[in-house]
Amino acid sequence: MSITNFRLTTDEYDANFADIHPPFENLAAALVEANRCLFCYDAPCIKSCPTSIDVPKFIKQITTENIKGSAHTIFSSNIMGGGCSRVCPVEKLCEGACVYNLLEEKPIEIARLQRYSTDIAISHKWPLFKRKPSTGKxxxxxxxxxxxxxxxxxxxxxxxxxxxxxxxxxxxxxxxxxxxxxxxxxxxxxxxxxxxxxxxxxxxxxxxxxxxxxxxxxxxxxxxxxxxxxxxGLARQLNIPGEELEGVVDAISFIYDIRSKGFNQVKVGDRVAVIGMGMTAIDAATQAKRLGAKEVTMVYRRTEAEMPCTTVELDLAKLDGCKIIWLAAPKEITGENDHVSQLHCSTMVLGEPDASGRRSPIDAGETIVLNVDMVIKAAGQMxxxxxxxxxxxxxxxxxxxxxxxxxxxxxxxxxxxxxxxxxxxxxxxxxxxxxxxxxxxxxxxxxxxxxxxxx
The missing domain is CATH 3.50.50.60 (FAD/NAD(P)-binding domain)
Incomplete structure (x- = not known):
């Protein structure tokens, strides 16, 4: 087992890191989806958006082929509407609130429609806002x-x-x-x-x-x-023995390297353990797999019912081949020649709810040992x-x-x-x-x- 880079070919990296949510290819495709919208009065999708984007309005503007107006509606509420259309956990926000869910039908693809309008506006550099004269402030x-x-x-x-x-x-x-x-x-x-x-x-x-x-x-x-x-941006430490061993990294630094360097420059192990089950943990685990790790195991001290990530994100990790171990908490990292070789975890049971309302994990007294050459810590940020x-x-x-x-x-x-x-x-x-x-x-x-x- 070893941590190394250049595991894949350029084509393999490109395929593994291609856009996971492809946009609508053309106006016709966007119109088909936009025309499904019921344009609800007092729409729940607006209320579920932290920036209160007028979703029915921007979708209605798409149906009338007023893409410039649609983009303006989005950007008026959220100037980063293009980015949010890609990264928002819409399943628990706008799309999760769509009334089609109550009808047991697929919700409107709000994020893809939002991306359609904003992508065109950004690519065409449309000047949708005019700056007022300087106030001197x-x-x-x-x-x-x-x-x-x-x-x-x-x-x-x-x-x-x-x-x-x-x-x-x-x-x-x-x-x-x-x-x-x-x-x-x-x-x-x-x-x-x-x-x-x-x-x-x-x-x-x-x-x-x-x-x-x-x-x-x-x-x-x-x-x-x-x-x-x-x-x-400060990674939360595990405060367990062996945390200083070579091959133990925090998820923030790992993802930062992927974002700031070429994919082939980022080193990853053969067998990787990711500690945590938040969105950052999912991103670290899936990308480790896509960088060429042979085996990725996610370790979480609670059950699926308490996980902070969404089901959509968890399914993504599973589809990428990541393994999940529930009710396990890291207690020690051991190694050979100053390099990590094993992650020791305590099995847990859930007790009474903690201050956050989630049931607190309690040590059940048994130990699980994982043979790994890399440990990615995604236990939260401070x-x-x-x-x-x-x-x-x-x-x-x-x-x-x-x-x-x-x-x-x-x-x-x-x-x-x-x-x-x-x-x-x-x-x-x-x-x-x-x-x-x-x-x-x-x-x-x-x-x-x-x-x-x-x-």
């Missing part, structure tokens, strides 16, 4: 992820000049660096960021890290307001607590406290996204950016946005 945003970019776009539409400070060399945040490559390609992420910036009034300064290249005090003195969209604390921002275990206007405990400093909620979906971060922009506009006494559909 300047806002700094830390983080060019979904929350930061969403906030920046709303502010820029209202004539506020925005400078975004991003620690990476590309924008997009989680979309660019933290999601499986077969869901959203790096090329699309770059196109989406460019489209958002095309409104003007937004400058991104890359390779700028808060606490290293820039300070919060500096931003406060140079700008009228500051928005923090720094996300989360906020940047030290960074938040050092800037004297009120928080709870690193998650920043904000009021109803997205304001932190420091006047003029706002925050949103994963750094506040601890880690939710991309679409939640987009809405947090909109909320932050609204709070900043109030703070700066700038007129609130009034969006009219001119299409």
């Amino acid at each position: 300047r806002v700094a945003i830390v983080g060019a992820g979904p929350a930061g970019l969403s906030c920046a776009h709303v502010l820029s539409r209202e004539g506020v000049d925005v400078t975004v400070y991003e620690k990476e060399s590309k924008g997009g945040g989680l979309m660019t660096y933290g999601i499986a490559a077969y869901k959203v390609t790096p090329a699309f992420c770059e196109e989406e960021v460019d489209y958002i910036l095309s409104i003007g009034g937004i400058e991104i300064k890359y390779n700028q890290t808060l606490g290293e290249n820039i300070s919060l005090a500096e931003l406060q003195s140079n700008y009228d307001a500051v928005y923090l969209g720094i996300g989360v 906020p940047f607590e030290a960074l938040v604390t050092s800037n004297n921002i009120d928080h709870q275990y690193g998650k920043m406290w904000v009021d109803a206007n997205s304001g932190t405990s420091i006047p003029g400093v706002f925050a949103g996204g994963d750094c506040v909620n601890g880690g939710k979906e991309v679409v939640d971060a987009v809405q947090a950016g909109k909320d932050g922009a609204k709070g900043i506009l109030n703070y700066l006494n700038v007129n609130q946005p009034v969006i009219t559909n001119q299409y």
Whole structure:
């Protein structure tokens, strides 16, 4: 057993990481699906979308072949509607709320229809929004992820000049660096960021890290307001013996390498164990398999009923050949010559519910041993607590406290996204950016946005 790269041919990599949700090939195909929509009054799909996209409206616009109007409707609520159409867990959001589910019929393919309109708009670089004249107000945003970019776009539409400070060399945040490559390609992420910036009034300064290249005090003195969209990103440790062995990696770093390097550059083992059952764990497991791992086993300390990922994601892992071991918790990693060779897990039973409402796993006293040469830790992510604390921002275990206007405990400093909620979906971060922009506009006494559909 060994960890190595260049396991597959270029054609095999391309096939394994091809778009998992192909778009509609043409207008005719989109029209067939769009015309299934019942255009519900008080539509549940709108209520289930964190950004409140008017789903019946944009689908109706597709049926009338008003693609520009459809894209405008989507982007008015969610400027990252193109990316969200690829990565949103729609089965528990808009499509999960579709009334067709009650009729035991297939729900409307809302995500594919959303992708159809937004892809055309982005590829044609349609200027769907016009920026108001500059107000002279300047806002700094830390983080060019979904929350930061969403906030920046709303502010820029209202004539506020925005400078975004991003620690990476590309924008997009989680979309660019933290999601499986077969869901959203790096090329699309770059196109989406460019489209958002095309409104003007937004400058991104890359390779700028808060606490290293820039300070919060500096931003406060140079700008009228500051928005923090720094996300989360510290991998939660297992705190078990052997965690330091070669071949033990965290899922965040593993996926980051896949996103930032060529597929053939990323090393993977023959037998891989993935610890966790969230969306990140699924992405790590499926991509390990697609990189050429012979065997991938996912280990989770609870049952399928308590898993944080969706059934759709779990089925994806199963279809890729990943094995699942339920009710097992890692207790030790052993190795040979400083390299991992075995993962020892305790079998578990479920006891009383914990603080989150899920039943707590309890050690059943037996041990399972897996022969592996790579262990990927996907036990969750933690906020940047030290960074938040050092800037004297009120928080709870690193998650920043904000009021109803997205304001932190420091006047003029706002925050949103994963750094506040601890880690939710991309679409939640987009809405947090909109909320932050609204709070900043109030703070700066700038007129609130009034969006009219001119299409």
